[in-house]
Amino acid sequence: MKVAVLTTSYPRFAGDAAGRFVADAVERIRVRGVDVEVVSPADFEHHGIAYGAGVVGNLRRRPLLALYLPAMQRNFRRAARRASADADVVHAHWLPAGAIALSTGKPFVVQVWGTDLELARRLPLLARPILRRAAAVIAPSSALAAEAERLGARELRVIPSGVDLPERVPEPDEPPHVLYAGRLSREKGILDLVAAADGLPLVVAGDGPLREQVPQALGMLPHDELLHRYARAAVVACPSHREGFGVVCAEAMAHGRPVVAGAVGGLLDLVVDGETGVLVEPGDVAGLRSALERLLADRALRVRLGSAARERVREHFSWERVTDETLAVYRFILGTK
Numbered sequence: 001m002k003v004a005v006l007t008t009s010y011p012r013f014a015g016d017a018a019g020r021f022v023a024d025a026v027e028r029i030r031v032r033g034v035d036v037e038v039v040s041p042a043d044f045e046h047h048g049i050a051y052g053a054g055v056v057g058n059l060r061r062r063p064l065l066a067l068y069l070p071a072m073q074r075n076f077r078r079a080a081r082r083a084s085a086d087a088d089v090v091h092a093h094w095l096p097a098g099a100i101a102l103s104t105g106k107p108f109v110v111q112v113w114g115t116d117l118e119l120a121r122r123l124p125l126l127a128r129p130i131l132r133r134a135a136a137v138i139a140p141s142s143a144l145a146a147e148a149e150r151l152g153a154r155e156l157r158v159i160p161s162g163v164d165l166p167e168r169v170p171e172p173d174e175p176p177h178v179l180y181a182g183r184l185s186r187e188k189g190i191l192d193l194v195a196a197a198d199g200l201p202l203v204v205a206g207d208g209p210l211r212e213q214v215p216q217a218l219g220m221l222p223h224d225e226l227l228h229r230y231a232r233a234a235v236v237a238c239p240s241h242r243e244g245f246g247v248v249c250a251e252a253m254a255h256g257r258p259v260v261a262g263a264v265g266g267l268l269d270l271v272v273d274g275e276t277g278v279l280v281e282p283g284d285v286a287g288l289r290s291a292l293e294r295l296l297a298d299r300a301l302r303v304r305l306g307s308a309a310r311e312r313v314r315e316h317f318s319w320e321r322v323t324d325e326t327l328a329v330y331r332f333i334l335g336t337k
Helices: 020-031 054-061 063-084 095-103 115-122 124-133 142-150 190-196 223-232 247-254 285-297 299-316 319-334
Strands: 002-007 035-039 089-093 108-111 136-139 156-158 178-181 202-205 235-238 259-262 277-280
Touching: 002 020, 002 063, 002 095, 020 035, 020 319, 035 063, 054 063, 054 115, 063 095, 089 095, 089 319, 095 108, 095 115, 095 124, 108 319, 115 124, 115 142, 136 142, 136 319, 142 156, 178 223, 190 202, 190 285, 202 223, 223 247, 235 247, 235 285, 247 259, 247 299, 259 285, 277 285, 277 299, 285 299
Parallel strands: 002 035, 002 089, 089 108, 108 136, 136 156, 178 202, 178 235, 235 259, 259 277
Antiparallel strands: none
16 A cells, blocks of 8 residues: 655654654554655745744745745645655645645545644635545544534544653652643633743743743753653643644643643543543633642642543554554545455
């Protein structure tokens, strides 16, 4: 079996965080014996539209870049047609790549991630033909799958992003502290967290448009260092107002850390309230502070929730399971077992 993977974000060098979760999935599929050829903006002229803040972020910051979109799409289409000439399946990550996959004439799967569906809600006439004609649509959470279905997707699969489970989980630092990791933006609830954690030990790893309002932020950390931060934290906060999946939440759970999370989107698939962590309503600063104070004060509760969180990741979000389910989608498209 040969699969052509089309993506608007993919690592360009060792340690590059761009599209890392796509690359991780590709490598695991290759290990299973599948011939995979990846087409990303690193393979064609994208006129500065890809990478950096991402396609959407770059266009928002520099609207004139939109003038180069037709050229980028043309270059992407040419590269995709070359790569898919002898492919059995085309796997497109994000809806824009789905439009390119449609043009190849090959059976294709679209994997949506959230930001693309946000745009699709505003431009449904452009999104519907892609989702309707896809042989399958993969979403990382039940919430995004429901959104894709409303936009016209027919053959849906919920397959999360895979998570590495560390062999051992060290004891967190003493005294205990709360960790936030991610983009410093309103939809991530970072300002709610700063208000809720006033006077509490809080470590913030991230960057973004609200950086000036979070002066203690450490900036974006290399992934290896972030993994060490999970291991040192007693509690991880993911107070998002919107979340397609929740990679930080899943990685924290894999490290046996209880998560206080916004009760939205993909976080509802990850966190079982009172069993693997605590869910709070987005924007509920008082509820967020109460949950953080309770966990910081109760080591036994943290251990119980963290252990259950780690087991939930092992059972439902391991790379082995994610890869099995992705290969099952390919076989379904090709009509094989």
